[in-house]
Amino acid sequence: MPKLDVIKASQLSGWNHIDALLDDGPGWNWLTPTRSTIYYSFSVTAGTDPKSTGVTGALSAFNAAQQAAVVDILRQIKQLTGITFTEIGDGAKADIHFANANIITANNAGLTNWTSSYQYDSKQEIINYVAQAYVYVDNAESGNLYSAPAAGNYAYELLMHELGHAMGLKHPFSGAIVLPASQDNTEFTLMSYKQSSLHSSYGPDDIAALAWLYGGDGLGGNLGVGTQGKYLIATANNDVIQASLGNDQIDGQGGQDLVNFSDPRATYKLSGTPTNLAVLGKEGTDAIRNVERLHFSDMTVNLSVQAIAASVNSLDVQHLEELYIAFFNRIPDADGLAYWIDQFKSGNSLRQIADAFYNAGVAYSSLTGYTKDMSNEAFVNLIYKNVLGRISGADPEGLSYWSNALASAEESHGSLVISILNSAHTYKGDPQFGWVPDLLDNKINVAHMFAVKAGLNYNSDIESVQMGMKIAAEITPTTIDAAIKLIGLNPDQFNLA
Ligand SMILES: [Ca+2]
Ligand SMILES: [Ca+2]
Ligand SMILES: [Ca+2]
Ligand SMILES: [Zn+2]
Numbered sequence: 001m002p003k004l005d006v007i008k009a010s011q012l013s014g015w016n017h018i019d020a021l022l023d024d025g026p027g028w029n030w031l032t033p034t035r036s037t038i039y040y041s042f043s044v045t046a047g048t049d050p051k052s053t054g055v056t057g058a059l060s061a062f063n064a065a066q067q068a069a070v071v072d073i074l075r076q077i078k079q080l081t082g083i084t085f086t087e088i089g090d091g092a093k094a095d096i097h098f099a100n101a102n103i104i105t106a107n108n109a110g111l112t113n114w115t116s117s118y119q120y121d122s123k124q125e126i127i128n129y130v131a132q133a134y135v136y137v138d139n140a141e142s143g144n145l146y147s148a149p150a151a152g153n154y155a156y157e158l159l160m161h162e163l164g165h166a167m168g169l170k171h172p173f174s175g176a177i178v179l180p181a182s183q184d185n186t187e188f189t190l191m192s193y194k195q196s197s198l199h200s201s202y203g204p205d206d207i208a209a210l211a212w213l214y215g216g217d218g219l220g221g222n223l224g225v226g227t228q229g230k231y232l233i234a235t236a237n238n239d240v241i242q243a244s245l246g247n248d249q250i251d252g253q254g255g256q257d258l259v260n261f262s263d264p265r266a267t268y269k270l271s272g273t274p275t276n277l278a279v280l281g282k283e284g285t286d287a288i289r290n291v292e293r294l295h296f297s298d299m300t301v302n303l304s305v306q307a308i309a310a311s312v313n314s315l316d317v318q319h320l321e322e323l324y325i326a327f328f329n330r331i332p333d334a335d336g337l338a339y340w341i342d343q344f345k346s347g348n349s350l351r352q353i354a355d356a357f358y359n360a361g362v363a364y365s366s367l368t369g370y371t372k373d374m375s376n377e378a379f380v381n382l383i384y385k386n387v388l389g390r391i392s393g394a395d396p397e398g399l400s401y402w403s404n405a406l407a408s409a410e411e412s413h414g415s416l417v418i419s420i421l422n423s424a425h426t427y428k429g430d431p432q433f434g435w436v437p438d439l440l441d442n443k444i445n446v447a448h449m450f451a452v453k454a455g456l457n458y459n460s461d462i463e464s465v466q467m468g469m470k471i472a473a474e475i476t477p478t479t480i481d482a483a484i485k486l487i488g489l490n491p492d493q494f495n496l497a
Contacts, residue, residue, distance in 0.1 A: 002030055002226050004124040011225035012177075013212050017235055020179040021191055021209040023170035026114045026131035028083070028095070029219050029226045036218050037084040040074070042067055043091030044099050049134040052101075054111050059099040060139060069149035069156050070098060073163050076201060080210045081167070082218035096133045096166050100147075102140035109146055110158045111136045112165035133166035135159075151200035160190050160199070164206060168213055172205070179205070204253070208233035216249070223249060229284075241291070243283040252291035258300075259288060265296040265456070266488045274303040274455070295459075302334035302455040308341050309452045317341060319350050319418075321447040325440065326417045327357045328368055329386040330468030331447045331483075333457040354414025367465050376403040379413060387420050389439050389477075438477035446475055446483050454494045456487070 007030045010022040028038060041047060044059040062070065074085040088094050103111045116131040137146045137158065149155035169191050172179035185194040189205040202210070215223025215231040223229040229247045236254035243250070243261050250259060261268060261283060268281035277288045288294075294301040309317050320340045324332040340353055348356075361370035369382075380402040381393030394402065402420070405411040411419065424440055427433040450456050450471070458464040467486075474482040484491065 001032075001125045001127065004120045004126060006226055007118060007126055007129065011213075013230070013232065015208070015212075015232070015234070016177065016179065017183070017188070017205045018209045018212045018233075019177045020172045020175075021169045021189060021205055022177075022213070023165070023168050023175075025116045026133055026166070026168060027116060027129065028131060028168070029214070029224060030118070030126060030129040031095075031131065031219065032127070032129045034220055036220070037086050038096060038219070039086050039088045039094045040070070040096040040098065041088050041091040041094030042070075042098050043089065043094070045091065047091030047094050047097055047132075048099070049097065049113055049132075051113070051115075053113055054104055054108075055101040055136050056104050057102045057140075059101050062098050062100065062137075063147060065148045065150065066098070066100075066137070066146075066155075066159070069151075069159050070163075072151065073156075073160050076160075077163065077167060077210070080202065080207055080216070081214035082216050082221070083214060084218065095131065096135065098135045099137075100139040101136045103136055103138040106141050109138050109142055110162040111138075112162045114166065135162045135166055137162070152198055154198060157186075157190060157195075157199055160202065164191050164202070167210060169206065169209055204233075204236065208235075211249075211251075222247065243279070243286055245284055247284045248286045249289075250286055250291065251289045254290070256293070257291045258293040258295050259286075259291050260295045261297075263297055264488075265299040265301065266490075266493070268296065269493065270294075270301070274306055277303070298459060300335075300457045300459055302338060302457060305334040305338045305452055305455045308338045312341055312345055316344060316350070317448070317452065318444055319421075320344065320353065321444050321451070322421050322440070323350075323354055323357050323417065324447060324468070325443045325472065326383055326387045326421055327354075327361055328465070328469065329472050330465060331443070331471045332451045333461075333464035333468065334451045334455045335457050336464070337447075337451045350418060351412065351415045354417050355412050356414075357417075358413035367462065376406040379406070380416070383417055383420055387417070387424050387440065388436050435477040439475065442475045442477065442480050443472055446471065446480050449484075449494045450487060454489065 007027050010024050012019045042062045044061045048059060078085060091097055112133060112135050114133040118126050119128040120126050146155040146158055149159050172184050172189055172192050184192050185196060186192050186199055186203060187196060189203040190199055191206065211231040211233045213225055215221060215227060215229065217223050221227060223231045231249040233251045234241055234253050234257060238255040239252055239257045241250055241259045243259055261281060263282045268279055271278045279286045279288055292304050320337060321332055324330050343353055361368040362372055365371050377399060380399055384390045384394040402416055406416060425437050428437040458467050471483045471486050474486050
């Protein structure tokens with residue numbers, strides 16, 4: 001049973017688009033005894049509103065079209081909340097009551113009254129909770145205006161608004177927490193009074209508020225207010241979401257969204273796919289959808305990189321991964337690799353990208369060791385070291401051949417690197433030099449595991465460069481074990497997809 005303080009106030013999410021819609025009742029989650037069904041009735045003879053605040057005169061029953069619209073809207077609410085709604089003939093046994101009435105305020109087309117009452121024990125635990133909601137549609141000044149609700153007309157949207165109240169939603173312009181004026185319209189929530197077009201389904205903020213209240217698994221259950229788990233539906237903008245204790249559902253919606261976790265990446269287990277992920281760790285087991293990045297205390301996981309990599313030929317991804325190895329003898333970070341894949345997709349050739357790597361190397365001298373004044377010979381020696389594993393640099397013949405090619409502009413720095421990479425691969429299986437492509441392939445393998453399969457970045461660019469170099473330095477022609485150990489993930493943690 002919940003505590004008194006839990007049922008007395010709105011259980012706020014900390015998100016404006018949700019909290020601006022949370023009324024402080026009716027609290028269907030707190031009903032006693034616990035149940036999963038809400039009963040509704042069209043009876044105007046039993047269970048009617050004893051106070052009838054705001055209405056006057058005799059009630060008249062909803063007609064067939066109005067009843068059908070209610071059934072249709074409740075089916076929508078069931079989809080959003082998981083709550084079962086069952087019609088009951090005896091109004092005295094119902095929770096939600098519908099009737100046409102003369103609503104006293106002349107320009108009010110609809111009105112929902114709700115009541116709740118509860119008792120609690122000496123420990124302030126709720127021992128008894130009942131609630132009622134009364135939904136009225138005006139049939140006086142309005143005449144027959146709202147007597148034929150159907151999806152797409154105003155009478156239907158009006159019923160959706162009133163049922164929003166019955167489910168615990170308030171107007172976004174009243175109370176302590178309100179929506180900004182730019183969002184107080186029916187594109188965001190049917191609880192607004194500002195309407196640009198007619199709607200027959202709830203707005204994104206209504207959906208988020210209903211998910212927050214009921215968790216999609218009905219009254220009580222594992223998700224929703226008063227349970228262990230939260231169901232957070234964020235906004236269409238770029239959102240930063242803090243993971244918290246409990247087994248939650250997080251839906252980032254549109255935009256570029258990030259979920260923050262407090263411990264290192266290796267202490268979490270990720271399963272599922274990048275678009276529908278379970279993250280198990282300090283903050284419980286959280287189901288995460290429509291989120292682009294997971295931020296841990298040491299690393300950030302890019303959840304988009306796999307889809308980006310899959311949008312081009314795998315050999316092209318490998319060629320880009322090789323450029324990191326050839327120019328900087330490092331493992332790429334996911335963000336950087338994703339950036340270059342996008343550049344490749346938008347029409348830059350591998351050679352143009354390789355030249356851009358060289359220019360970046362010169363621009364970030366202190367990190368890369370490249371300088372503007374670097375001689376052609378020094379450059380060739382460095383590429384021999386990175387690609388061919390020759391600690392002492394190029395042999396005299398190779399050195400003079402490639403240095404001349406650079407001097408005569410027959411090769412650019414970028415194209416020279418591509419040529420040397422291509423030549424390295426031709427030694428695969430060679431008894432004397434087979435270790436050269438073996439070493440390169442092992443580096444490509446780790447690069448792919450790190451940046452694509454696991455989508456990893458360190459939390460700063462400098463760290464990604466420095467750690468990328470350290471990881472590459474651990475790789476030998478025969479083993480990647482030390483490199484994997486340095487990354488710190490178990491081999492089974494590398495599979496996001
Ligand atoms: Ca629930
Ligand atoms: Ca959690
Ligand atoms: Ca978002
Ligand atoms: Zn209203």
